[in-house]
Every structure is written in C-alpha cells, then in structure tokens.
Amino acid sequence: MKKVNNLITGVAGFIGFHTAKQLLDSNEPVVGIDNFNDYYDPSLKEARVAELLKHENFTLVRGDLSERQTVIDLFSNYQFDKVCHLAAQAGVRYSLENPNAYVQSNLVAFMNVLEAVRNYEVKNFVYASSSSVYGKNTKVPFSITDRVDEPVSLYATTKRSNELMAYTYHHLYGIPSTGLRFFTVVGPYGRPDMAMMLFTDAIINDRPIKVFNQGNMERDFTYIDDIVDGVIRSMDTPSGYRIFNLGNNQPVKLEYLISCLERSLDKKAKREYLPMQAGDVPRTFADISHTTEKLGWKPTTDIDDAVKHFVNWYKSFYHYQ
Numbered sequence: 381m382k383k384v385n386n387l388i389t390g391v392a393g394f395i396g397f398h399t400a401k402q403l404l405d406s407n408e409p410v411v412g413i414d415n416f417n418d419y420y421d422p423s424l425k426e427a428r429v430a431e432l433l434k435h436e437n438f439t440l441v442r443g444d445l446s447e448r449q450t451v452i453d454l455f456s457n458y459q460f461d462k463v464c465h466l467a468a469q470a471g472v473r474y475s476l477e478n479p480n481a482y483v484q485s486n487l488v489a490f491m492n493v494l495e496a497v498r499n500y501e502v503k504n505f506v507y508a509s510s511s512s513v514y515g516k517n518t519k520v521p522f523s524i525t526d527r528v529d530e531p532v533s534l535y536a537t538t539k540r541s542n543e544l545m546a547y548t549y550h551h552l553y554g555i556p557s558t559g560l561r562f563f564t565v566v567g568p569y570g571r572p573d574m575a576m577m578l579f580t581d582a583i584i585n586d587r588p589i590k591v592f593n594q595g596n597m598e599r600d601f602t603y604i605d606d607i608v609d610g611v612i613r614s615m616d617t618p619s620g621y622r623i624f625n626l627g628n629n630q631p632v633k634l635e636y637l638i639s640c641l642e643r644s645l646d647k648k649a650k651r652e653y654l655p656m657q658a659g660d661v662p663r664t665f666a667d668i669s670h671t672t673e674k675l676g677w678k679p680t681t682d683i684d685d686a687v688k689h690f691v692n693w694y695k696s697f698y699h700y701q
C-alpha cells in the first residue's frame with residue numbers, strides 16, 4: 381500500500397482540478413479519481429487532467445465511485461491522510477430530468493467513500509455541500525445556523541443528506557469531517573452548464589441569453605482561487621464536525637454579470653427574459669463570519685476581476701479573437 385497524502389475525487393471537474401493543481405504546485409502528492417461522465421463535454425475534463433498529468437506527483441484513476449469495489453480497490457492501493465470528496469452529479473436543473481444520476485453519484489458514491497474513510501482510518505474528510513441546501517430560506521445572508529429542511533430540488537436534498545451522513549459517521553466513529561457549502565463558483569476552466577460559460581457562449585454566437593425570473597436573480601458568485609483556498613484550509617485543519625459557507629458575501633444581479641461580460645468581450649448581449657425555473661432560488665448570499673472566524677478565510681476576488689480572468693481563459697482555450 382502506497383502512502384499518498386491527498387485523495388481528490390472529481391479531479392477532472394472544475395473545483396477538483398483547481399484544488400489538485402494548487403496542491404501539486406505546492407509539492408503535495410495527489411491521487412485523483414473521476415469517471416469522466418458526459419453530463420458536459422468530457423473533452424474539457426480531459427484537458428484539465430492533461431494539465432495535472434504534467435506533474436509527476438499526480439496519479440490519475442479512472443473509475444466510478446458508485447461502484448463499491450472501485451472504492452475498495454482505490455483505498456486498498458493507497459493510504460490517504462486527507463480525502464477531499466468533490467465528485468458528484470452537479471446542477472440543480474438537471475436533477476429534475478435525471479434524478480437517478482443524483483442518487484448514484486451523490487448518495488451511493490458518497491456512502492461508499494464515507495465507508496472507506498472509516499475502514500481505512502483517514503485522518504480528515506472534506507466534502508462538497510452546496511448553497512442550494514438553503515432552499516426556501518428567505519433570510520439573508522444565509523447562515524450555517526439557519527434551518528435547512530426545505531430543499532427545493534433533489535440536488536439540494538442529496539447535498540443536505542451528505543451533511544447528515546457525515547454527521548452520523550463523525551458521531552459514531554469520530555471521523556473529523558468538514559462540509560463546504562460552495563456558492564456559485566466561477567473562473568477559468570469553469571463548468572459549461574453554468575451561467576458564466578452559457579452567457580459567454582451566447583454572446584459570442586449571437587444567441588439570446590436566457591435570463592430567468594425576468595432578470596430578478598442574484599447570485600453570490602465566488603472566485604475559484606478563493607474556493608480552493610477554503611478547501612485547502614479545511615484539509616489542513618481536521619477538527620470535529622464542521623460546516624462552512626464558502627461564498628463571496630457580495631451577491632450581484634445577473635444583469636450585472638451580463639454587463640461585465642459585455643465589457644470584457646466588447647460585444648452587446650441579446651436577452652430573452654423568462655419566468656423562474658422550477659427548483660431554482662431567486663437569491664443566494666453567504667454569511668461567512670463563521671468561516672472567517674474558524675478558518676481565517678476571506679474571499680479576495682470581486683465579480684469584475686473574476687469575469688476578466690474567465691474571459692481571458694475562455695479566449696485562449698477556445699481560440700476566440
């Protein structure tokens with residue numbers, strides 16, 4: 381059994397890739413696993429992993445965590461101190477179309493990983509939750525002491541379930557675990573199913589941007605480097621059972637995001653105003669006082685800079701002049 385400090389699941393995904401890269405850049409060895417599913421273009425996942433494979437300290441495993449034997453093999457081959465579990469079926473809207481994908485990747489796979497964390501005596505378990513657990517909550521900003529028992533999508537339900545499963549394993553087996561409620565993460569190598577990429581594609585290809593809830597949507601967009609900083613701080617400080625909000629604490633209207641993109645791309649957007657979509661929430665806004673107090677974490681990138689970094693990456697990655 382080979383000792384490797386860090387396991388990152390979902391390593392070909394947006395946040396997994398950036399987290400692994402940051403660790404590798406600091407000379408930390410990383411094993412990463414991903415099933416490269418086609419929820420969005422797998423060639424973007426391959427491109428991310430190709431970057432990671434430039435580091436000799438990186439080991440890639442291709443496999444599906446909802447298969448129990450795959451997880452057992454992984455933990456039998458390597459001894460991990462820290463497990464950062466980011467693999468999941470993401471996306472709120474898709475959970476209305478394909479609920480089973482969420483059961484497999486967010487419940488079955490999560491349970492397989494949690495059992496391995498217990499059986500192989502991992503010292504710290506960090507996993508992705510989501511701001512979507514706040515569901516119908518209208519009190520802002522969203523605080524970790526707010527009630528979270530009214531999720532409005534199956535995606536949110538699976539994320540809240542993860543927090544409860546981790547609680548039980550902490551209670552029964554003393555596993556230090558940290559659930560991170562990410563708030564709409566943006567930046568280079570971002571997800572093609574999320575607003576930043578969808579809007580950019582629409583502007584460039586002269587298609588109208590679908591603006592839901594007649595434009596009255598606000599999101600607490602959070603830059604990827606700030607998110608990675610919060611993930612790594614959590615990995616470095618095992619302690620009891622914790623939940624942290626990782627959000628920018630500065631919600632902006634979607635209209636504002638569109639205007640930033642127009643400026644960066646030097647092109648006007650066409651807009652198609654539509655009603656609110658089922659499963660969505662009108663506003664997200666993170667209270668980060670607890671995260672700052674316990675982790676010393678504070679976001680440092682505003683939406684204007686986040687858009688600039690994203691657009692620069694987009695132009696070079698997709699060869700757009």
Ligand SMILES: NC(=O)c1ccc[n+]([C@@H]2O[C@H](COP(=O)([O-])OP(=O)(O)OC[C@H]3O[C@@H](n4cnc5c(N)ncnc54)[C@H](O)[C@@H]3O)[C@@H](O)[C@H]2O)c1
Pocket residue numbers: 389390391392393394395396413414415416417425443444445446465466467468469470471484485489508509510511561562563564565566571
């Ligand atoms: N990006 C955000 O704004 C955001 C917000 C809140 C929560 N999250 C959560 O953060 C985590 C990472 O999100 P992301 O944006 O990087 O998403 P992503 O879809 O880019 O990454 C997830 C990765 O997990 C892999 N995966 C899915 N099911 C798997 C399985 N059964 N076995 C192995 N690999 C599997 C996918 O192939 C993908 O590469 C997810 O848990 C997501 O729910 C993300």
